[in-house]
């Protein structure tokens with residue numbers, strides 16, 4: 018497989034995203050037809066499992082396994098152990114749900130938005146196949162409240178697809194039925210976390226829920242639910258059309274496929290690039306993003322968003338993967354796939370304030386270590402910038418970073434101090 022293989026961006030700029038006919042002309046909805054007429058749900062899930070596709074929302078959980086778990090769980094109301102609290106918006110009896118996560122509040126990350134801008138029907142086709150494969154009768158698209166334009170694009174795509182009978186009742190004349198609803202959040206980072214997202218759709222406060230039960234057992238309205246990222250889902254039509262084994266041969270063995278990488282900061286050609294997983298950071302910077310911007314000197318790169326690790330020049334050979342299996346020491350957790358290149362003219366104290374301020378604002382406040390810890394780190398970062406840092410602050414930073422890492426309720430708190438810690442341990446920050 019070459020670096021040029023495009024699973025997600027092949028038709029970007031080549032078809033009109035607002036015309037379903039354009040998508041159909043390039044083979045769109047053929048995967049759905051194959052699913053409906055030539056496969057059963059188990060076969061579709063098996064193909065996705067064979068592909069080795071891992072979730073692109075950050076954690077890299079195997080998508081086929083997640084769909085299989087929901088498919089195997091009884092719909093709620095049937096042999097159901099957990100307490101169900103039905104709301105007036107929906108009745109959970111006999112249901113399963115599929116949710117497309119289009120929250121995307123991660124700083125420097127806009128890949129899911131561009132998928133909708135450029136090829137909304139690819140996403141829609143992936144949603145329909147995924148939902149039908151777990152026998153969900155309803156799919157939600159949970160969209161960031163700031164993505165107004167993308168909501169309009171999706172509304173157009175959804176209505177065009179309904180006219181063609183790609184969703185609704187008796188899809189393409191079959192016995193499959195599916196309802197699709199767009200649900201707009203308020204643009205809170207924590208609502209991208211799947212249990213907070215579920216809370217938000219249920220009209221509850223947007224904060225994470227305790228696990229277990231996992232959403233695959235008791236998710237939306239207490240029913241088995243699969244939540245998948247927008248980029249993850251957009252791979253499904255290709256996998257169904259071309260087969261899981263072919264997908265598994267692309268990119269890295271332990272996290273196959275292509276990935277959308279977003280390069281920003283001091284690079285000559287900032288933007289979004291589709292490349293095979295397992296590619297190293299240096300290649301992405303030099304060959305895809307045109308190298309370091311003229312007149313700038315590389316300092317470090319932050320991988321995977323605000324909670325991502327910092328890499329020094331000597332570490333740029335690290336492969337972008339969901340660090341599993343062999344070769345772990347040479348890999349870096351790619352998270353959302355964003356790479357922020359920081360040059361030596363950047364004021365590290367300002368950057369520190371920006372990181373800590375982000376987590377201070379986005380902490381949902383449910384647990385004390387994160388609510389207080391992120392706030393205190395931000396205060397210390399400001400004192401650092403103003404030259405008022407004391408020995409007590411230095412000890413406090415160590416305590417707070419440990420507390421965030423070990424005692425917070427959800428990954429937002431756990432990783433809120435990652436960049437701060439890396440800045441200290443890698444001598445980026447003189448502490």
Ligand SMILES: Cc1cc2nc3c(=O)[nH]c(=O)nc-3n(C[C@H](O)[C@H](O)[C@H](O)COP(=O)(O)O)c2cc1C
Pocket residue numbers: 071072073074075076077078080118119120121122123206207208209210211212244245246247249250427428429
């Ligand atoms: C603080 C926080 C924010 C998150 N934001 C997003 C997001 O914007 N989009 C997303 O797909 N996943 C996000 N996730 C991950 C989701 O919880 C979930 O793992 C993901 O949607 C599952 O999809 P995937 O298996 O396709 O990756 C976030 C997780 C955390 C802890």
Ligand code: SF4
Pocket residue numbers: 207224225379380381382383384385387388425426427428429430431
């Ligand atoms: S770690 Fe932070 S974001 Fe997560 S539940 Fe606690 S307060 Fe909320």
